[in-house]
Amino acid sequence: MELEVRHLRALCAIADAGSLHRAARQLGVAQPTLSTQLTRIEQTLGGPLFIRERTGCRPTPLGRTVLGRARPLLADMRTLVREARAAAAGGDSRLRVGSTASRALAGWLRRLRRPGLEPTLQMDVSANALLRRVTDGQLDVAFVHEVEGCPLRVPEGLRLRVLVEREPQFVMLPADHPAAARPVVRLTDLADDRWMVDPTVDGEWDGVHRMLRAVGLNPRVLHGDYHTAASLVATGEVVTVCQPSSQSRPDTAVRRLHGDPLGVRLLLAARTRDELDAVFPALEEAYWEVARQSTAYRECLEGPVPLPGASFPPGARTATDRAEFVPAR
Structure with a gap:
């Protein structure tokens, strides 16, 4: 046989x-x-x-x-069939992009689009699910985040490149919250608030729970997606963690947490180094573009207290953020 x-x-x-x-x-x-x-x-x-x-x-x-x-091997076979069908039909080549939520997505897709290449997008709250789809040939690349203390289950054979070694997570709170008057918020300033967390995001609840318990807090927690969370923050119902590139609105405020107690690592995954090389520069440019647009994040990056893993000037390339690595098993 x-x-x-x-x-x-x-x-x-x-x-x-x-x-x-x-x-x-x-x-x-x-x-x-x-x-x-x-x-x-x-x-x-x-x-x-x-x-x-x-x-x-x-x-x-x-x-x-x-x-x-x-x-x-199966992934390569699927790619061969897909590219052959596209060539036979005379159509555009498709770049299948997967991602967890990020404000950099719009700029990344815009930079990737060019004559003969049309990126498609699959969103998922689960970084582990996106990594499996890359391995199985359902996606070409995936941009994901890994909550510190909650390692992702990286399939064998994937190439990974670090965009930001540690992106600190900020807090979104009502604009009229007393703590919003300060540029940096202590967790103890939020001791009486309810928090909202999306438990379907890989590692998110564990990371937030660990952060709160470290300062002796055991607040009331609501479970829901972050779009709903933003709406509830605006009405004063909850506070929630958010990406530092999130922007304040008239009814919400985005603030840095004192000591940066929660961070994530931003990763790009593909099956080959060539696939990483083809899309990483566009992602890097798009990410730092939205980072500069966020007042709170820009002040952290340019401030006197550096952010470990994310303090280099926007657009700069360092040995860390360009590195590929094989995760420990």
């Missing part, structure tokens, strides 16, 4: 689904058929690829090795 693309697709489906039953349903085949196919693949490769348990399947060391090679 020789391995074929369909065999690799079946292995990845089993690994992602965590069980033969769910993988068979996703692939549209009967479970006995998939089980027989897996047995033949294992015989061909010389060892078991999955440990079968009552709760499902998990890869063996050999299985992890095979999956690490199978995923980029």
Whole structure:
């Protein structure tokens, strides 16, 4: 038996689904058929690829090795088919961009768009989900953030480049809040406020909870998306963490938190270094453009107290922000 693309697709489906039953349903085949196919693949490769348990399947060391090679091969095959179809149709080449929320997106997409290249966008609150889509060939690149203390689950084979090593998270509060009169807010100034957090954002609740507990706060917390949070901040119902590039409005104020207790790392992910090189400069320019537009963030970047990992002049390139790395496992 020789391995074929369909065999690799079946292995990845089993690994992602965590069980033969769910993988068979996703692939549209009967479970006995998939089980027989897996047995033949294992015989061909010389060892078991999955440990079968009552709760499902998990890869063996050999299985992890095979999956690490199978995923980029499948991704390359999808890319080949997509590009061939585009060329045959005489249409524009598509650059599939994924991202968590960022004010830099509009400027990034504008810079990427050119004759013959049309970027598309998939948004997701889950950075881990976007990284999986890059690995599986559903996206070409993904711009994500990693909450400190909550490492992302980076699939094997992905290339990562750091845009900002540590972007401090600010706080959004009602414009008439007493603490809004100061440029820097202490968490203890918000002891009587309710907070709103989006628990679907990978690592967000853990990071905010850890930040608040570190100063002895255990406030009331509402769960919801950040668009809703901004509306509730405007009416004085809650306060919430926000990106430093967020801008104050007549009814809300964006302020730096004293000591910068919560930070995120901004990362760009792709399958190859060439893909990173092709889109990173545009992302870098777009990010620092919106950073300069935010009064609170600009004052931090240009102020006397440097921001670790984010204090270099806008547009400058340092060894840190240009570096690629392989995350610890």
